[in-house]
Amino acid sequence: MTKQERATRTRQALIRSAAAVFEQHGYAQARLALISSGAGVSTGALHFHFENKAAVAEAVMAEASQGLRDMSAAIRRRTDTALQALVDTSHALVERLRGDPVSRAGFRLSCDGGRAAAPDLRMEWHHRVRELLEEAAAAGTLADDITREDAAAATVAVTAGFEVLGRHDAEWLSPYRLTGFWQLLLPRLATPETLVRVDPSGTATVPPARGPALAGRVVGEADLPAGATAVAAEAT
Amino acid sequence: MTKQERATRTRQALIRSAAAVFEQHGYAQARLALISSGAGVSTGALHFHFENKAAVAEAVMAEASQGLRDMSAAIRRRTDTALQALVDTSHALVERLRGDPVSRAGFRLSCDGGRAAAPDLRMEWHHRVRELLEEAAAAGTLADDITREDAAAATVAVTAGFEVLGRHDAEWLSPYRLTGFWQLLLPRLATPETLVRVDPSGTATVPPARGPALAGRVVGEADLPAGATAVAAEAT
Numbered sequence: 001m002t003k004q005e006r007a008t009r010t011r012q013a014l015i016r017s018a019a020a021v022f023e024q025h026g027y028a029q030a031r032l033a034l035i036s037s038g039a040g041v042s043t044g045a046l047h048f049h050f051e052n053k054a055a056v057a058e059a060v061m062a063e064a065s066q067g068l069r070d071m072s073a074a075i076r077r078r079t080d081t082a083l084q085a086l087v088d089t090s091h092a093l094v095e096r097l098r099g100d101p102v103s104r105a106g107f108r109l110s111c112d113g114g115r116a117a118a119p120d121l122r123m124e125w126h127h128r129v130r131e132l133l134e135e136a137a138a139a140g141t142l143a144d145d146i147t148r149e150d151a152a153a154a155t156v157a158v159t160a161g162f163e164v165l166g167r168h169d170a171e172w173l174s175p176y177r178l179t180g181f182w183q184l185l186l187p188r189l190a191t192p193e194t195l196v197r198v199d200p201s202g203t204a205t206v207p208p209a210r211g212p213a214l215a216g217r218v219v220g221e222a223d224l225p226a227g228a229t230a231v232a233a234e235a236t
Numbered sequence: 237m238t239k240q241e242r243a244t245r246t247r248q249a250l251i252r253s254a255a256a257v258f259e260q261h262g263y264a265q266a267r268l269a270l271i272s273s274g275a276g277v278s279t280g281a282l283h284f285h286f287e288n289k290a291a292v293a294e295a296v297m298a299e300a301s302q303g304l305r306d307m308s309a310a311i312r313r314r315t316d317t318a319l320q321a322l323v324d325t326s327h328a329l330v331e332r333l334r335g336d337p338v339s340r341a342g343f344r345l346s347c348d349g350g351r352a353a354a355p356d357l358r359m360e361w362h363h364r365v366r367e368l369l370e371e372a373a374a375a376g377t378l379a380d381d382i383t384r385e386d387a388a389a390a391t392v393a394v395t396a397g398f399e400v401l402g403r404h405d406a407e408w409l410s411p412y413r414l415t416g417f418w419q420l421l422l423p424r425l426a427t428p429e430t431l432v433r434v435d436p437s438g439t440a441t442v443p444p445a446r447g448p449a450l451a452g453r454v455v456g457e458a459d460l461p462a463g464a465t466a467v468a469a470e471a472t
Contacts (some may be wrong), residue, residue, distance in 0.1 A: 111400055153413055160397035184390055187424060
């Protein structure tokens with residue numbers, strides 16, 4: 001392993017450890033010594049990578065943001081309709097909030113703190129939801145009598161709600177909760193012809209680990225959408 | 237003013253001041269000296285009413301919980317159908333989150349902290365949503381093909397989402413956002429005969445300040461549902 005590879009691994013370990021510490025103690029109470037020891041390195045090594053606690057938090061949020069974008073792009077590539085891509089991406093987001101501490105801590109930090117330099121994960125998600133609904137409208141798959149902005153806001157609010165409710169009761173992050181929401185909403189959103197082709201529980205398959213968006217990234221369980229692990233296990 | 241009245245007023249002033257301090261600094265960073273000075277009393281006076289910071293936070297949550305229950309009961313008394321009462325109560329809740337620091341801080345503390353003794357405001361709200369949907373189903377006003385539990389979960393998640401998104405951008409707590417959600421959802425929830433009788437923007441009128449639930453409480457602006465102040469102003 002080169003020095004560069006070791007440094008990258010240490011940085012990733014620090015980000016993962018920080019996510020766990022922020023989640024357990026909150027940002028204000030999180031101690032840098034706990035973060036470095038959780039990553040198995042000294043506080044000196046931490047300061048080689050990050051100037052202070054705010055910089056660590058920003059790295060956690062940036063990592064969560066990058067993960068969300070990669071996942072969203074990979075899902076769009078493998079999905080026929082924009083509406084199904086919206087459903088699938090929302091399921092993959094909730095799955096990440098359940099299984100990936102970095103995504104969970106990233107969203108929480110992005111929500112609770114007043115860090116101007118950091119990405120606003122909810123705003124990025126809102127932006128993506130809007131894009132997919134615009135694409136669905138352009139393809140003529142959206143019902144005429146709905147307001148796209150209302151549909152985007154409801155989707156973003158529901159997922160933000162699942163996230164915050166899921167902090168205390170993980171059942172809110174179960175796939176069936178989100179499926180129930182789409183079962184309610186899709187008959188209002190989609191034209192009748194489209195509705196029969198969209199699966200409210202998502203069409204989770206293992207995204208191919210290729211393409212520039214995934215280059216240099218390790219696809220772990222947390223990168224897969226809901227159910228993908230089970231599908232992968234059955235396929236082997 | 238009797239000693240008892242003065243004590244009650246001081247306690248209320250401390251709760252309001254604490255809500256503002258918790259909101260601005262977060263629970264972990266909130267200082268008792270700031271809470272007492274915000275209420276215009278000494279820290280000694282604060283300790284006469286509350287043992288410690290956790291007790292102050294619990295009082296804020298209890299006050300928010302009581303307010304939610306009183307409001308919900310008042311709205312049900314003055315509303316014809318359970319479905320309209322659900323819409324109206326959700327609008328009144330969002331209005332409180334926008335205009336009443338005690339409700340806002342109460343929900344936030346109830347969400348972020350791990351205080352076992354405190355009321356869980358989101359769980360109470362979920363319980364109330366379930367009750368109203370059960371009542372609507374018993375009255376035959378709910379569509380046959382929807383799952384009540386999904387409808388309750390979506391409603392609770394959307395309002396929790398508005399709350400958390402509204403912390404950084406108050407527009408999420410605007411009445412039109414919630415109206416947009418009900419415009420999407422109501423055609424799925426209600427029977428066609430009921431749908432024409434339910435107003436997704438809520439039927440805000442000033443609730444009468446009577447009945448045991450409101451006894452001894454001052455009905456201020458924060459106790460009124462969305463639009464009630466404007467209605468009251470027009471009526472005079």
